[in-house]
Amino acid sequence: MKNLITIDLEDWFHICGVDDVLPPSKWSELESRVEANTLKILHLLRMFNVKATFFVLGCIAEGHPGLIEHICREGHEIASHGYGHRRLYEMTPRQFQADLKRSVDIITAITGEPVRGFRAPEWSIRDDSLWALDILAKQGFDYDSSMAPLPIIGNPRYPKTPHERSLDDGSLWEIPPLVGTIPLVNLPLGGGWGLRFFPYSLIRHTIRALNNAGHPALIFLHPREFDRHKPPVHLSFVKRFVISGGMASTEKRLKRLLTDFEFTAISDFLEKRKSHCK
Numbered sequence: 001m002k003n004l005i006t007i008d009l010e011d012w013f014h015i016c017g018v019d020d021v022l023p024p025s026k027w028s029e030l031e032s033r034v035e036a037n038t039l040k041i042l043h044l045l046r047m048f049n050v051k052a053t054f055f056v057l058g059c060i061a062e063g064h065p066g067l068i069e070h071i072c073r074e075g076h077e078i079a080s081h082g083y084g085h086r087r088l089y090e091m092t093p094r095q096f097q098a099d100l101k102r103s104v105d106i107i108t109a110i111t112g113e114p115v116r117g118f119r120a121p122e123w124s125i126r127d128d129s130l131w132a133l134d135i136l137a138k139q140g141f142d143y144d145s146s147m148a149p150l151p152i153i154g155n156p157r158y159p160k161t162p163h164e165r166s167l168d169d170g171s172l173w174e175i176p177p178l179v180g181t182i183p184l185v186n187l188p189l190g191g192g193w194g195l196r197f198f199p200y201s202l203i204r205h206t207i208r209a210l211n212n213a214g215h216p217a218l219i220f221l222h223p224r225e226f227d228r229h230k231p232p233v234h235l236s237f238v239k240r241f242v243i244s245g246g247m248a249s250t251e252k253r254l255k256r257l258l259t260d261f262e263f264t265a266i267s268d269f270l271e272k273r274k275s276h277c278k
Contacts, residue, residue, distance in 0.1 A: 001211040004218040005263040009056040012224040014085040016122040037223035048258040052076050053265040055119040058083030058103030068110045077265040079117035087124040120146035123153050143173035156186045161215040178217040180206045191220035196246035225250040
């Protein structure tokens, strides 16, 4: 069983809910650190001969086309993370369609390949933005990875394993992040602060249990998690913890995961799934 490794390709200042501190209108004035941090990730993936899915922000692809070309040359999948890093439930369907098209147009112009997958910033396809799934299916996407089976950012009742959803305009695979389950709550083990803080033994056990049941686990990372020297920002304690807490453990955790388990890109998983069903 190969698990799924994904990267949200965004810069250190692409943080939802902090427009008062890091407004999008000022992003162009901030130091970009995405290239150096992404190269660290690519080096680790190369060391372990692993192909990943990179969910690329359109504005990053627009400003760093050479980086996207580099990722493609290494054999990784390029998917969309939208253009402007906006939560979907803060957008109208028309705004989302425009944002999505802008990102896809930029990415395809660089790669020459169709974009098959999407992930919303901050896992923001939830109960009040499920309309986005129909838009993705209508636009010909094969899969989405935006519905977190977690409280606050998603819904704990969402399925915890990859599944195909029937929609008005076809079907769409949904690929959720790894979560652990204890009484009363699901735990965010697949990325962010959860991957950095929860005991590695718990993460490993949860992945093995999923694999034994015939399902892959999805891990997600951000380039900023490999950057210990990014500019300081005055965020709330909760935001600082979520974004930067335990960041020193990111590389170590990733190396352990790549040693203990096999990983691949989402598109590779879906292709193999389709071939097995024939």
